[in-house]
Amino acid sequence: MNTFPLFFKLEDRKVLIVGGGDVALRKADLLSRAGACITVLAPSISAEIQALLSDSKHQLIYENYNKTYMTGARVIIAATDDETLNHQIHADATELNIPVNVVDTPPLCDFIFPAIVDRNPIVIGISSNGKAPVLARLLRARLETLIPQGYGKLAKLAGDFRAEVKTKIPTLTGRRQFWEKAFEGPVSQLIFAGNEKEAVAQLQADLDNTAAAISEKNTEDYISQKSQTGKNEIGEVYIVGAGPGDPELLTFKALRLMQQADIVYYDALVSPQVLDLCRRDADKVFVGKKRSNHAVAQLGINELLVNSAKEGRRVVRLKGGDPFIFGRGGEEIESLRAHGVPYQVVPGITAANAAASYAGIPLTHRDHSQSVRFVTGFLKAGAPNSNFKSFLNTDETVVFYMGLHSLARLTEGLIDAGRRADTPIAIISNASMPNQQVLTGTLANIVELQEQNQLPTPALLIMGDVVALHHDLAWYNLQNKQHNRNTRDTANNWLRGGTAATPKEGHTDANQQAHALSMVANLAAADNGLEQLVIN
Numbered sequence: 020m021n022t023f024p025l026f027f028k029l030e031d032r033k034v035l036i037v038g039g040g041d042v043a044l045r046k047a048d049l050l051s052r053a054g055a056c057i058t059v060l061a062p063s064i065s066a067e068i069q070a071l072l073s074d075s076k077h078q079l080i081y082e083n084y085n086k087t088y089m090t091g092a093r094v095i096i097a098a099t100d101d102e103t104l105n106h107q108i109h110a111d112a113t114e115l116n117i118p119v120n121v122v123d124t125p126p127l128c129d130f131i132f133p134a135i136v137d138r139n140p141i142v143i144g145i146s147s148n149g150k151a152p153v154l155a156r157l158l159r160a161r162l163e164t165l166i167p168q169g170y171g172k173l174a175k176l177a178g179d180f181r182a183e184v185k186t187k188i189p190t191l192t193g194r195r196q197f198w199e200k201a202f203e204g205p206v207s208q209l210i211f212a213g214n215e216k217e218a219v220a221q222l223q224a225d226l227d228n229t230a231a232a233i234s235e236k237n238t239e240d241y242i243s244q245k246s247q248t249g250k251n252e253i254g255e256v257y258i259v260g261a262g263p264g265d266p267e268l269l270t271f272k273a274l275r276l277m278q279q280a281d282i283v284y285y286d287a288l289v290s291p292q293v294l295d296l297c298r299r300d301a302d303k304v305f306v307g308k309k310r311s312n313h314a315v316a317q318l319g320i321n322e323l324l325v326n327s328a329k330e331g332r333r334v335v336r337l338k339g340g341d342p343f344i345f346g347r348g349g350e351e352i353e354s355l356r357a358h359g360v361p362y363q364v365v366p367g368i369t370a371a372n373a374a375a376s377y378a379g380i381p382l383t384h385r386d387h388s389q390s391v392r393f394v395t396g397f398l399k400a401g402a403p404n405s406n407f408k409s410f411l412n413t414d415e416t417v418v419f420y421m422g423l424h425s426l427a428r429l430t431e432g433l434i435d436a437g438r439r440a441d442t443p444i445a446i447i448s449n450a451s452m453p454n455q456q457v458l459t460g461t462l463a464n465i466v467e468l469q470e471q472n473q474l475p476t477p478a479l480l481i482m483g484d485v486v487a488l489h490h491d492l493a494w495y496n497l498q499n500k501q502h503n504r505n506t507r508d509t510a511n512n513w514l515r516g517g518t519a520a521t522p523k524e525g526h527t528d529a530n531q532q533a534h535a536l537s538m539v540a541n542l543a544a545a546d547n548g549l550e551q552l553v554i555n
Contacts, residue, residue, distance in 0.1 A: 022130075024146070025130075026144070027093070029094070031076075033055075034056065034093060034095075034096065035095045035096070036058070036098055037084055038099040040061075040098070042098040043068060043098040044068050046132070047059065047071055049135070057077045059072065061081070093117075094118045094120070095108065095112045095117055095119045097109065097122065109127040113129075134152070136166060138171035140174050143159075145162070164271055165278075167275050173206075173207055176210065180223075183226065184226060188226075188233065193229075201222055206222045209221060253328060253360065254334060255333055255360070256351075256360055257334065258348045259273045259338065259365045259367070260342050261285075261286075261339055262339075262368040263369075263372075263373035263451040264288075264290035264339070264450065266292045268368045269367070270365060277298065277337070278297065279298060280301045280335035281302070282301055283304065284320065284335070286308070286338050289307075294337070301335075306320050306323070317350060324336055324360070325360055339477075340367055340368070341366050342366070343364070345395050348364060352364065370477070371418040374451075377450055377455060378493060379488065379491075379495070380445060382485065384485050387483070387484040387488070388414060388484060389415070390415045394419050394422075395421055396429065407433050410433060410436070411436060411437050413484065415483065416483035419480040419482070422479065422480045426465065429480070440463040441461045441462070443483065443485075444486060445459045445460075445482075446465070446478050447481065450477075450479070451495075457489065
């Protein structure tokens, strides 16, 4: 290690910052969060620093640098743009044996400010030893997504119980096993779900039960005996929205639960990239349903969730989009509730939002649409949705889920019911994924266009005047300059003309498609700017 990671206690300790500009402001902001008493020394001090350090514990000195102000300082920060002055500050601090940091000058730093992940009292510092600070910040951003805020509350709860646990569980091994169970079991889940009072009660009950068992045998024997009784505590089911396919659209909570699941039941609309983010050693069971091809019937899925939870397992039910928007999540939690199985529901970005956003089609717009409606193309038991007269409002955007296979019936029914034949409509296939395709037309010609271009499922339909905005607002994978020039050329632009390149004939099995998606993801990362992909 080029540097050794240490955590300084700066609560009510003097910290001297020489400099009064933006760099000094950033350091003062961090140090104030640690409770330091900050002295800023500079002939000119920014208004932002004045506002930040308005508390009487801090001191602002509007003077040029003088060594005498170092007296009593715990650490010193040189944040000026005067190289000669920075060297002088470093020399004076070294003479006084006070740790000093000269900002952006690693050779003159006794310590380094890390990129910080703050889950107080849990604090994580990341440092590149001044070699690549931007990379350290990127790593911090990744950790921010993996470590929920609840860990701070969990650590505080552990601190509140630490003395009592030490008193009631005398052995180091016993305490370690007790805390492992608390941090990986119901107590942590209650904290993450926001049920702090229940978490306190659960931890107290666990501690009292462990202490009672110790009166007859030591903690190790108790835990070992409990694991051999064959009686599993009931687990929990997490109904998780996986979003439209792009893994970056997952919520932090979804990712956390996916990474701690014992078993994952996933749908056909869950992308391979999202599934890869689940806990590596978790069992993964496909229970997807496609048109006329259900791997497992819904009642069977309900039974699987209940049985797995009653085995004491943490179960993730991973659904494409959002569980409560044509995802049948309500039916599943009704079953869980009937069997006394605890559950949580984690919303996801539904396909309509993703498809509209990635296609540049605002679902609402003050000039074109004042409301939006989500509609399924098929009702219960596969019956088609034929309520066409309710879709005649031209100030409303209508999104049809599962409507591609009944496109002809939908367009004919809408026109017959009184909707204008020139009403704009779009098909968005594989929304948010690298192989996203968008096909625009009207109720009169969209069927013919789809027959020519054969956009694949999963796809949804967006109908309304807002679809016309796609030609100007489309942004996804249009970074390539040549492609951007083509978007202004109606004759050469497949989006403006309402046509797309015709797929070549060939194999389209699921494995090839998944492989192609992985290839395209790599291409997209290399800024190749793809909007449409035909999978051979």
